[in-house]
Amino acid sequence: MFGNMNALDTLFDELRRIEGGIDQMFGPRGTPAGIRSVARGTFPPTNVGATDNEVHVYLFAPGLDAKGFNISIQQNLLLVSGSRKLPVNEKATYFRQERFDGEFRRVITLPEDIDPERVEAKYRDGVLQIVLRRRETAKPRQIQIN
Amino acid sequence: MNDKQQVATPSSSSASSTAAQHSESEYPLIPPADVYQDGEGITLHLDMPGVSKDRLNIQADRNTLVIEGDVQIATPAGMEALYAEIQTTRYRRSFTLSGELDADKAAANLSNGVLSVSIPLRAELKPRKIEVKVN
Numbered sequence: 136m137f138g139n140m141n142a143l144d145t146l147f148d149e150l151r152r153i154e155g156g157i158d159q160m161f162g163p164r165g166t167p168a169g170i171r172s173v174a175r176g177t178f179p180p181t182n183v184g185a186t187d188n189e190v191h192v193y194l195f196a197p198g199l200d201a202k203g204f205n206i207s208i209q210q211n212l213l214l215v216s217g218s219r220k221l222p223v224n225e226k227a228t229y230f231r232q233e234r235f236d237g238e239f240r241r242v243i244t245l246p247e248d249i250d251p252e253r254v255e256a257k258y259r260d261g262v263l264q265i266v267l268r269r270r271e272t273a274k275p276r277q278i279q280i281n
Numbered sequence: 282m283n284d285k286q287q288v289a290t291p292s293s294s295s296a297s298s299t300a301a302q303h304s305e306s307e308y309p310l311i312p313p314a315d316v317y318q319d320g321e322g323i324t325l326h327l328d329m330p331g332v333s334k335d336r337l338n339i340q341a342d343r344n345t346l347v348i349e350g351d352v353q354i355a356t357p358a359g360m361e362a363l364y365a366e367i368q369t370t371r372y373r374r375s376f377t378l379s380g381e382l383d384a385d386k387a388a389a390n391l392s393n394g395v396l397s398v399s400i401p402l403r404a405e406l407k408p409r410k411i412e413v414k415v416n
Contacts, residue, residue, distance in 0.1 A: 147311070179330075180366040186357050193354060195330035195367055197394025227317035227324070234313045234328050243364075261330035261394015262354055 178219075178235035179263075183243060190267045192243055197261025198234075204263055208251040213265065216240040248272075309373035312348070312396075316376075320408050322401035323382060329372050330394035337391060339398065341384040347375045348396065381406045 155176070179196035194215055196204075205216045221236045245267060253268040312327040329337070331352035338349040352370040378384055378400070387400040401407075 181364070182362065182367055183364040184356060184360040184362050186360050189357060190363075191356065191360065193367075195394075197328045197330040199393065221315070221326075224317055224319060224324075227319040229315070229317045231314055231316040234315050234326060258393075260333050261328070264354070 173241070177241070178239050179241065181241055181243060185246065188269055190245060190249060190269065192265040192267070194241065194263040194265075195261065196239070196263055199258070199261070199263075201258040204256070204258070206254075206256055206265065208245075208249075208254065211245045211247050211249060213243040213245050213267070214240070215243070215263070215265075308369065309349075309371040310367070310369045311374050312350075312372045314374065320402075322399060324400075325376070325396075325398045327372075327374065327396045327398075328394065329391075329396050331367075331370075332372065332391070332394065332396075334391050337389075337396065339387075339389050339396075341378070341387050341400070343380075343384060344378055345375055346378055346384070346387070346398070346400070347373070348398070349373045350396070 179194045181195070182193040184191045184193075192213060192215075196217070196219070198221075199217060199219055203217045203219075205214075207214045216239065218238045219235060221234060246269070248269045249267045250270045254265065256263060256265045258264075312329045314328075315326045317324055325346075327348060329348075329350045331354050332350035333353060336351040336353055338347075340347045350372040352367070352372070381402055382400045383403045384400060387398060389399075390397045
C-alpha cells in the first residue's frame with residue numbers, strides 16, 4: 136500500500152542526511168556553529184530573533200501543555216526543558232512513528248545584555264515564545280563632547 | 282541611506298511570518314507524522330507548530346490526502362533572525378490512500394500545533410463480530 140511512497144521518502148531521508156553532512160562541514164547556511172549548538176533536527180526546533188530592545192526565542196514544540204515547560208536563565212543561557220509523552224495506541228499497527236517522544240532540553244545562548252528579571256513566555260499553536268528584554272544601559276547612548 | 286526601502290516595508294505588521302523572514306525557502310517543511318491503523322481505520326498525527334485552524338488546508342480524494350498549513354507567528358517590527366532552524370513558513374505533506382479507506386468520512390482535529398486526521402475504513406470492510414444465535 137505504501138510501497139512507492141516509502142521509496143520516495145527514503146530518498147528524501149537520504150537527501151536530508153546529506154544536507155546534515157554539509158551542515159557539519161560548513162555550518163548551517165555558511166555560518167560557524169556555536170559551541171553549544173546542536174544537530175539539525177533536535178527537538179524542539181528553535182528560532183531566535185532580536186530587535187534593539189528585545190530578544191525573542193521561538194520553540195516549535197507542539198502537543199504540549201503550557202505548564203509542561205521548565206524555563207530558566209543562568210547568566211546568558213536560556214534553558215528550556217520538558218517532556219512530550221505521546222500516547223501509544225496498543226491495539227493499532229503503526230506504520231510511521233516520526234514524531235519526537237520523550238524528554239527534551241534546549242540551551243540557547245542569549246546576548247550578554249539580557250535582563251533576566253523581565254522575561255515573558257507564552258504558548259500558542261504549539262509554539263513557545265519567550266520574550267527577553269535587553270538592559271536599558273546596554274542600549275546605545277549618545278555621548279556629549281564638552 | 283535606504284530610507285525608501287524601510288518605509289516601504291510594513292513596520293507595524295503584528296502578524297508577519299516567522300522569525301526567519303529573510304530566507305524564505307520555496308520548499309515546504311515536511312511535518313513529522315505518526316500513522317497507525319486499528320479496527321476503525323487509519324489515524325495520522327502530524328506536528329505542525331505555528332499553524333492555526335484557519336491556516337490549515339486538508340484535501341482528501343479517493344487516492345490522495347494532502348495536508349498544507351501556513352505558519353503564522355507574531356514578530357515585532359524590525360526583528361532580525363539571529364538563529365533559525367525553521368526557515369520556511371509552509372508545511373506540506375501528502376499521502377496516497379487506498380480503496381478500503383473512506384476519505385469522505387475523514388475527520389480532522391488541530392490542538393496545540395498537532396493535527397490529527399482519522400480516515401475510517403469503509404463500513405463494509407470493518408471487522409465485524411458475528412453473533413451466533415443458538416435456538
